[in-house]
Amino acid sequence: MPAPRDAATEASAALAEVVASERLRIVATLIRHTGDWDLAEDSFHDAVTRALTTWPERGIPDNPGAWLTTVARNAATDAIRRVTTERRATERHARELEPPEEEAPTMQIDDDRLRLIFTCCHPALAMESRVALTLRTVLGLTVAETAGVFLVSEQTMQKRLVRARAKIRAAGIPYRVPPLRLLPERTAGVLAVLYLLFSEGYSSGSGDDIVRPALADEAIRLTRLVAQLMPQQPEVLALLALQLFQHSRTPARLDAEGELVLLAEQDRTLWDAAAIAEAVRVLAEAETALREVGAAPGPYLLQAQIAAEHATAPTAEATRFDRIASLYARLSKISPSPVIDLNRAIAVALSDGPDAGIALLDTLDLDAPLAEYHLLHATRADLWRRRGEDAEALPHYRRALALAPTAAERRFLQRRIDEIEERAARA
Amino acid sequence: MEYLLLIINDPEAPTYIPEEDNIEEWSADIERRGIARTGNRLRPPSDATTVTVRDGATILTDGPFAETKEWVAGFDLIDVENLDEALEIAAAHPMARFGRVEVRPIWPFEG
Numbered sequence: 182m183p184a185p186r187d188a189a190t191e192a193s194a195a196l197a198e199v200v201a202s203e204r205l206r207i208v209a210t211l212i213r214h215t216g217d218w219d220l221a222e223d224s225f226h227d228a229v230t231r232a233l234t235t236w237p238e239r240g241i242p243d244n245p246g247a248w249l250t251t252v253a254r255n256a257a258t259d260a261i262r263r264v265t266t267e268r269r270a271t272e273r274h275a276r277e278l279e280p281p282e283e284e285a286p287t288m289q290i291d292d293d294r295l296r297l298i299f300t301c302c303h304p305a306l307a308m309e310s311r312v313a314l315t316l317r318t319v320l321g322l323t324v325a326e327t328a329g330v331f332l333v334s335e336q337t338m339q340k341r342l343v344r345a346r347a348k349i350r351a352a353g354i355p356y357r358v359p360p361l362r363l364l365p366e367r368t369a370g371v372l373a374v375l376y377l378l379f380s381e382g383y384s385s386g387s388g389d390d391i392v393r394p395a396l397a398d399e400a401i402r403l404t405r406l407v408a409q410l411m412p413q414q415p416e417v418l419a420l421l422a423l424q425l426f427q428h429s430r431t432p433a434r435l436d437a438e439g440e441l442v443l444l445a446e447q448d449r450t451l452w453d454a455a456a457i458a459e460a461v462r463v464l465a466e467a468e469t470a471l472r473e474v475g476a477a478p479g480p481y482l483l484q485a486q487i488a489a490e491h492a493t494a495p496t497a498e499a500t501r502f503d504r505i506a507s508l509y510a511r512l513s514k515i516s517p518s519p520v521i522d523l524n525r526a527i528a529v530a531l532s533d534g535p536d537a538g539i540a541l542l543d544t545l546d547l548d549a550p551l552a553e554y555h556l557l558h559a560t561r562a563d564l565w566r567r568r569g570e571d572a573e574a575l576p577h578y579r580r581a582l583a584l585a586p587t588a589a590e591r592r593f594l595q596r597r598i599d600e601i602e603e604r605a606a607r608a
Numbered sequence: 609m610e611y612l613l614l615i616i617n618d619p620e621a622p623t624y625i626p627e628e629d630n631i632e633e634w635s636a637d638i639e640r641r642g643i644a645r646t647g648n649r650l651r652p653p654s655d656a657t658t659v660t661v662r663d664g665a666t667i668l669t670d671g672p673f674a675e676t677k678e679w680v681a682g683f684d685l686i687d688v689e690n691l692d693e694a695l696e697i698a699a700a701h702p703m704a705r706f707g708r709v710e711v712r713p714i715w716p717f718e719g
Contacts (some may be wrong), residue, residue, distance in 0.1 A: 305691060352713045353609040355690035363692065 193238035195245055200229060201248040203319050203472045205406075207253055209293035213356060215257050217316065218346045224260065228253035232343035258283045288441040293412050294319075295358050296401075302371040303354050310345035311374050312381075317342055319401050330381060332398060344514070355456045368411070372420050372481065375404045383431075385437035397428055408463075418467035419481035426488035427451040440596075457492045464489055483512040527560055533562040555584035559594065571601045610645065610714035611694040615682035616651075629702045638686060638697060639709045647684030681707065685714075 211221035221438065228249045243250040301314040309331065316327045328338035331346020348354070359367040377580035382396030404421045411417055436442050464485050471478060478486075487508045494500035509525035522545045540562065551557040562577035575598065582594040638644040653672040660667045672679065681703070688694050691711070698709040 305695070351715070353611075353691040353694070357693055359692065 185499075188240075189237040193233065193240055195241045196229065196236065197231050199245040199249060200321075203249065205248070205294050205297070205319060207250050208318065208321075209297035210250065211253060211507070212297060213255055213293055214254065214403065215261065216350070216356070217257075218349070219335070220257055220260055222318070224253040224257040225249070227256040256607065282294045290412050292358070294406065295357050298371055298407065299358050299367060300349065300354060300356050302367075303349070304367070304370050305352060305354055306345055306348065308374075308377070310341060311339065311350075311370075312377055313341055314345050315374055315378065315403075320403060322399075368414065368416070371407065372416060373544045374409065374513045375400055376420060376424075376481075378403070379427075383427055397424070397431070400424060401428060405570055413473070415467045415471040415476065416479045416481045418463050419479065419485045422460045422464035422467060423481055423485040423488050425456045426485065427462065429456035429492060435589070439589065439594045444491065447497070452602045460485075460492065477515075478488070478511070480512060483508050483515075487512075502528045506532055512597060519545070520556075523551065523560060530564050530567070535567045536550065538564050539568075553584055555581045555586070555594075556582065557581075562597070566597070566601070571604060575601055609660045609690060610685060610687050610716075611649075611691075612712045612714060613684040613686065613694075613701065614680050614710040614712060615684070615701065615703045616678050616708040616710060617681040617703075620677070621707050622705065624706045628705070630700075631702050634703075638684075643688050643693075643697070645685035645687055649682040650680060654675045667705065670699045676691075677698055678708070680717075707716050 207228075208221050208225050211224055212218055215224075231252055232245075232249060236242070253524035298315070302311045303317055304472045306314070313327055313331065316322045316330060317324065322330075324339050324342065325335050327342070331338065333341075349356075358364075361381060379397050379400035382398070382400055393514055401421070402426050404417070404424055408414070408417045408421050429452050430444070430447060432453065433447035434442055435448070442448075465481075467482055467485065471482065487505050490501050490505050490508075506525055506528035509521055509528055513521045513525060523542075525543065526538050526541040528542050539561075542564070558577045558581035562574045562581060565571075565577065578594055578598050578601070582591060582598065585591045585594055615716070635644070635647075656670075656672045658669040658671065658673045684701075686694060686697060686698065691713070694711050698704060698711050701709050703709055
């Protein structure tokens with residue numbers, strides 16, 4: 182017989198493991214059965230609390246996931262019964278007695294986790310609500326953690342989540358994987374949320390922390406799950422590859438002092454080789470899947486191909502910038518964006534020289550939408566600096582500095598300005 | 609679930625092209641599918657009268673309650689499975705292209 186303390190330790194380890202692997206499935210199933218998001222979360226929490234006291238005493242059940250599911254479902258049923266005996270039959274009650282009719286599964290996709298993901302990412306919800314719901318309900322972050330991602334108070338986040346769930350119920354947003362005719366568009370919507378989550382972790386838009394690797398990890402975990410639940414979808418695979426390529430550079434992106442290191446100056450031996458190898462494999466799968474359906478490459482595939490060029494180049498100088506420039510040109514055609522045009526101009530400058538980059542920048546209608554975008558000014562500054570024209574570069578650096586949103590970027594730009602001023606003082 | 613489609617006139621929307629107006633086809637489709645409850649056009653806001661009662665006195669105002677460039681030009685009440693279906697029907701309405709359609713779920717009194 183193990184000592185009681187060991188039993189408790191063992192039980193909580195087993196519980197942590199099953200919560201990590203089964204939480205999403207159980208909560209998603211409870212939402213389908215009860216139609217009540219808060220009740221589903223609360224019942225799951227009840228089941229976990231009960232496991233903490235029961236398991237050390239009676240031992241870990243043979244199937245911990247099934248145990249949690251049953252206990253959580255009973256807790257939900259009890260709660261519904263309490264409500265219905267107090268008040269008249271509610272919609273919740275009706276749903277419990279008659280589970281919603283199952284729609285014919287579209288493709289082989291019929292999974293409660295996917296239902297939950299598609300519902301959280303429904304386009305009738307505001308983008309920030311979609312991201313918040315996904316963090317809270319799909320990834321299981323606490324309200325405080327979710328609030329932290331958005332840099333808002335816990336109270337504000339709680340209100341936002343309550344409103345989003347209320348709209349799902351009141352507006353009749355269906356809890357389902359969309360039918361085939363809506364699937365491509367809705368899948369694109371889910372991927373947009375996943376990409377936003379990842380970007381927020383990879384390069385947070387504001388604040389002092391330029392990278393939040395834990396959030397990027399979570400986004401990758403979720404994209405991996407979607408790729409597994411919706412196999413052979415080129416854009417899903419491409420997004421996973423893109424995230425893996427970008428994430429592989431995390432160890433090299435900040436120096437010992439926490440300062441930003443540019444891609445060209447990063448120590449490539451620090452890049453995560455296993456992540457790159459996996460990304461290359463996943464990208465190849467995406468390309469094969471695309472050939473099989475005979476479709477044109479989507480935006481994530483092109484971005485993953487660009488990321489692959491960077492990640493697999495032996496040195497910064499050996500990067501095939503001509504190919505990157507042409508991939509950006511194709512990307513710009515299918516999803517026009519001034520940021521893509523800007524990146525294309527950078528690739529052209531690196532492939533054909535700064536003059537070609539400056540010339541392209543001048544032909545693009547970048548200034549109106551991008552006037553307040555620090556990277557436009559930083560790029561102009563950098564191209565002049567590469568031509569050795571410090572005087573031309575300096576005002577663009579100053580403008581970029583004034584607009585840069587993160588402290589790390591501001592420090593980087595200030596260093597460039599200091600270097601130019603030192604050179605001017607010596608000359 | 610019932611939804612009210614508010615058909616919105618928007619002066620900044622693309623110019624109305626009579627040949628592309630498929631309203632009859634649209635109405636016939638929702639009738640055939642048995643989801644149409646009721647619907648009609650509305651006279652413009654210049655024909656509206658707003659009624660307000662304060663301290664027992666009835667105040668009548670010529671025109672709509674709020675002066676906006678966009679105004680409700682018609683409505684359709686439909687009964688469908690869920691929001692996705694309502695949104696698809698709204699998107700097929702010609703005024704989604706020449707104006708806007710606001711989809712509002714009906715909030716029934718529980719009884």
